Amino acid sequence: MATGQMAERQSFLDGLIQRAALRRLKRAAQSAPEADLRALRRQRAQARQLKQQIDELLHVADNRLALPLIGNQSFPRPHDADWAWRPELWTGPLPVKGISSVQSKSMLGREATLFHDCAQSELTLRQLRNTREADLAPFGLRLDVFRFTGSYLSLAIDLPEEAARGLKRRHLVRLETIVEMEKPIEIFARLNIRHGPNTEQLVREMPLHQDDVMIEFDLAYTKLNEKRVEKLWLDIIFEGPQMNQVTLRDLTFSRRPRAEL
Template sequence: MGQEKQGWFERTLYSGALRRWKRAAKQAGETDLPELRRQRSMARRLKQHVDQLIQVADGRLALPLIGNQSFPRPVDADWAWRPELWCGPLPTPGMSSVESKSMLGKEVTLFHDCRHSELTLRQLRNMREADLAAYGLRMDVFKFDGSYLSLAVDLPESAGRGLIRKHLIRIETIVEMEKPLEIFARLNIKHGPNTEQVVRELPLNQEDIVVEFDLAYTKLNEKRIERIWLDLIFEGPQMNQVILRDLTFSRRKRAEL
């Protein structure tokens, strides 16, 4: 009740102030000069604060919404998901000299076999108007003396719930890089003692990158699914900066032939 009264009071004050300034603007051509000078001084001070508020508000409201899980997906998708790293701020936003098996958040893990790590990972705030994800991931690779580098993204339990061999699992991402390199996506599905793996190369010549994994060609035991994760494998990553502006997953059933 108190908040409603306070809100009503603030709206009343605002409406009254708006009416007074509107009246002063209409009468400015006939107002006495001493009074007009006083009004101008007040208006300038008010304008300074209003302009500052508008500038900050425009900047913040133009940014992608934190926690946003909305993104384009197939109309017949029965599951869709964006990992936490691309949704909201992490307690630890970055790390340097990253050792293998280091985690950024609860779902993303870096793997490599470098003897001396010259790798950095950092979560960054997306600022572009076109971005739907609130955050992105930047990876800087300097000297690289290893034979492999990959990011593993653990999918939630809901991804495997009801999953069958008729499903297509789709990933969409936006990738920026300093110089060209190859990135492969490997979907892993552990079922009982076995793990099914499907590999696709990302078409990096496109701005919005989409690949689909067809489970029809696997030997998936639908009743024993335990864990699903995606590996993003970077070929020739040395002296490069890669930014993943977004990463989303969805699944749908393939059309019957």
């Protein structure tokens, strides 16, 4: 018998067994008011064992089904966007969930790299599972900073090749994120575009007074050589980060052409 047929038959048998069990429980519940006490005591013990298993299943199922779906690339984007992307760190589970005493140039996953100039690192970086109802991203990123003796701290996100393909000076590149902090600090976003021997840089301060942060980089203000675009990456720069915890609940990019005048 083929594997598919065996699985189908097993599923059919499981259904029969489940329906028979439900019928027995229903009969037992209906006859409980007049049942023999010895039989009722036995049925109560069996029902309690079954209830424990059912409660455990419902608890796990409710929690898992309430979480954002792993691998989700769905998020609001401009209707005329010709490219959109959520990095892997916010999309799926990483083999290594976190790093303590993070050294400069340490990578978490294949796309995120932390840079700093502390002689002794008191930084931790870890991926966490989002559980809020409002979250679309399955995962978030948490940065804990204790004593900080360096002059800079930044997180670099490498964008995929698709971000560079067909990039023009008429494009707007949008960054959207959700940021949580223990105490207010300034955070800047710097978009880097390598084209040939040159690199264009556009810097924007994140408007952290908003729940959902949105920034657009207008490439019209660059000297971009459209024929030589090689690579894009984003630097998230943290100013005065000591004794703070910063959580990026989501991070997404999209690209759209500017409307012609």
